[in-house]
Amino acid sequence: MSEKFDFKQHDFYTNRELSWLDFNYRVLEEAKDKTNPLLERLKFLSITQSNLDEFFMVRVASLAKLAAVNYAKPDASGLTADAQLKAVNLKAHKMLIKQYNTLNRSLIPAVEQLGVRLKNRDTLDERQAQFVKNYFHDELYPVLTPMADDSSRPFPFIANNTMNIALRLNDGERDKELYATIPVPNSFPRIIALPGQTNEFILLEDIIKMFASRLFINYQIKEQTVFRVIRDMDLDVAEEDTSNLLKEVQQQLKKREHGNVIRLEVENNSSQKLLNRLVKELGAKRFAVYEINGPVNLTFLSELVKKIKGLDDQKYSAFTAHQALPLSSDGDIFAAIRQQDWVMQHPYDKFDSVVNFIGQAATDPAVLAIKMTLYRVSGNSPIIKYLGMAAQNGKQVTVLVEVKARFDEQNNVHWAQQLEKMGCHVIYGLLGLKTHCKLSLVVRREQGGIRRYMHMGTGNYNDATAHFYTDMGLFTANSDMGIDATNIFNMLSGYSKPPYFHQLHISPQGIRDFINDRLDQAIAVAKQDKTALVRMKMNSLSDQQIIAHLYEASRAGVKIELIVRGICCLKVGIEGVSDNITVHSIVGRFLEHSRIFIFDLDHEVSTYLASADMMTRNLNRRVELLFPINAIPTKSKVNQIFDTMWNDNVKSRILQSDDSYQRIDRRGIAKMSSQDVFIKNAERQMKAEKEDESPTTSENFKPLLSPKNQPNLLSDEGSDE
Incomplete structure (x- = not known):
């Protein structure tokens, strides 16, 4: 070779x-x-x-x-x-x-x-x-x-x-x-x-x-x-x-x-x-x-x-999104995050939890500071109101508003001016770069000292689009990530250049370097005849260098599974180049917007979420964030979500070697729409919690079998099981 x-x-x-x-x-x-x-x-x-x-x-x-x-x-x-x-x-x-x-x-x-x-x-x-x-x-x-x-x-x-x-x-x-x-x-x-x-x-x-x-x-x-x-x-x-x-x-x-x-x-x-x-x-x-x-x-x-x-x-039937009680307005959201990490998947999990995070921080006497990036927000954003309330309550509030967010410029200029009037410190990011990362940091004084709480997401802090965009987010109080988040905000607001980050990966360049490093590791594992599986979900894949590296990994024997909703400049079926690459695209009721990156190298699995697609602009000219999912329950949940989407045979199309996208042949197998499965899971969780049941993550989010072996969840008869 x-x-x-x-x-x-x-x-x-x-x-x-x-x-x-x-x-x-x-x-x-x-x-x-x-x-x-x-x-x-x-x-x-x-x-x-x-x-x-x-x-x-x-x-x-x-x-x-x-x-x-x-x-x-x-x-x-x-x-x-x-x-x-x-x-x-x-x-x-x-x-x-x-x-x-x-x-x-x-x-x-x-x-x-x-x-x-x-x-x-x-x-x-x-x-x-x-x-x-x-x-x-x-x-x-x-x-x-x-x-x-x-x-x-x-x-x-x-x-x-x-x-x-x-x-x-x-x-x-x-x-x-x-x-x-x-x-x-x-x-x-x-x-x-x-x-x-x-x-x-x-x-x-x-x-x-x-x-x-x-x-x-x-x-x-x-x-x-x-x-x-x-x-x-x-x-x-x-x-x-x-x-x-x-x-x-x-x-x-x-x-x-x-x-x-x-x-x-x-x-x-x-x-x-x-x-x-x-x-x-x-x-x-x-x-x-x-x-x-x-x-x-x-x-x-x-x-x-x-x-x-x-x-x-x-019309589509209305459904009840899941609201985790500890993250609701009636719960103590900071105690919940101290106890465990939480992965959210919207719109199946209510975006209210993210709003509550900022809302409780605005009125909590123990909260000292709130720092947040805003790329696109709704026309009547409750988050903006809570940030203003926090500033008026004497908290240090710093908000990066990206006023160059395409077609939201006027709306964001308005909100930047309103936030300043309410007493927030408003910044506009780094010279020549759009700030596209989705990051919130709450600094709280507690009995044991200062503690940082974070929310990081794949999508915008927009309560309107959260009803029809599929996105994921992580609540965590991980101390290393907290230090990294503080350094990111110092970099955005001042002249700080952190020499390294503990767990977070930042573009420009940082995410590209991370993906390249992981692909190199996968290639090395594959050359030892060990299992090497790379799974990625994104909106668009167009960066030539990343695609070339995926080709190199495929040629070395790495199995690559990609879910790409929109642009995909990679070609499949090129002999000796992309034989090991399969590309799915899901287009359905909700706009697929989450970004997931999973690396299974000799059965050692690492899982990440990100705000960035694999596009040159995201990797070179934007401030983007890629973050790990570390806790076993949350990692399992994200991996199961990817599995479910990969097994979708209703709204998924598979990229062919002639660049066409073909629906999956369902003859002899049960229908399975991932978005419908997630809706059913959310409603099942809500029903269980209303009946005072307390299912664990693995109980209320059961991993799916392959389509031909699983029960017929979405048959024409509409079976619930």
Whole structure:
């Protein structure tokens, strides 16, 4: 075996952007999947649109900028920026066709059978027509602003992700063709409920089109078409001086609204003349024009689902998340953490425990200080309120708010200012780096001296997304980790450069070094013909160096099991290179967001959680955290969680050598959806605790057998056992 084998050949890598589109196709599969509740399928289709919007605003925008300056360096797969830009748009056009085929051929007919209808001018009954007329004159007409487009009035600025109606008109007196635009006001709901039948609706833009002639008296409307643009929304913040970072972010937020047009969506009944005019005035590339066979911007489907009445049986059933009593608001959370480490898995374990951790610290007289990193928080965050309360109660409160968190910049700037007003010390991190780690430290004076309590997590301190993102976290009072956590905050707030960390691993570089070291150990074990198993779960795998090292480990005989929800630039099935690598992707009810790393080297198992994916930006340009799960019960729980997900045969797809993802052939084996299993476990725990039972971790979280040997937990008969 040659030690000089080239693991960085272009043929060994999938393009990152095309791999992301493959992930969005997997989300689209959920919209098509008839085993999902019908209204949830509408939401999945809506998610494919919101995913694409952000993808184009950031990733495709970045490619467009590189292509514009003829950036020639290829990516790991060998594609230049220009080639990637064209390939991405080609694949996205194919996705568009599948999105609207799913809507028009499958979902709309299905919801119509249940009495849900999107109506238009031709299908309104008399009562509804009168309602729409009154709605236009009483509500819309005073707000609408028609924008003429002629020699004295230039084409209006079209803001990112706004709905607009382009019009071609005729001046009856001079028989002259004119153009205008009506911005669809975003201060109104896009879905308007109609009187009469319970679930009949009309789109806001259709009402405006019905009565647009009232805005152009003495002009004849020849054509109307709805359009929308997606602009370059990537924030470009110069960080030479972090003292002005807040002001710089605020200035860049204003500039961002005027980014270049990356995608133009327009109804497919538009004339070539009107389409050409839009392309010219907006500066859009021809390959970036998307002609839509239906309502523009499918995110309206999520709004529609919220307004549909009486069809709760067509949604996911609500479930009761588990709340460990010692970590509840009625328990003594610090006594519970002193007694043992706790691993949480959200949303199956309530996020309330994390909120309670900060809440109890805010009012506990023994607490001296709270230190915390915040990357994304909700719009009405209880954690923010508790941090402010703690400061007002005289505790030392230091909060690192990452004001460069993409698309949360404005929200985070607001919270940074509010925290400062409440008396907290607010810091913005290190020069040139985003702080993405999820870390809370509470310092408490106790009888035996100062004790540190920590929460470390894989996901954001966001009580809203914690209901539909799967994430994991650790509560611990481990003294070595406490020292490490203190050093991390000193590094973030001051000039400290700790020479080493006892147990925690920090990016930039620290996590990469750790993963590389573990892979080297696995290779050494495999070369001795001993068991070497590496298991990783993450959102994305795109870093070329890490992938090359995984190839090297596979070639040496290390068995590698990867669960990668989204981007995966690694290829499987390359003879002599990735024969020992298997990649699963789980896409289901909840967004898989946790990061797990397990190394079984000659039956010595070590387990870790992290905030970082194996992406270059996370390993090189962000402050990230990887932390060990040391206690036997908690380690067992995390390993069992990975086992359960690995054995998923309902929502899991397996990566093939041709880069496609195929569902698992379930013939002869029981259905097993990991997310449904976790829900059942959570409900079983809650039921047991309500009956005053006290099951141990191993009793209430039973390890799963292989799918073909386990009881049929999720059969069509719905067995509970």
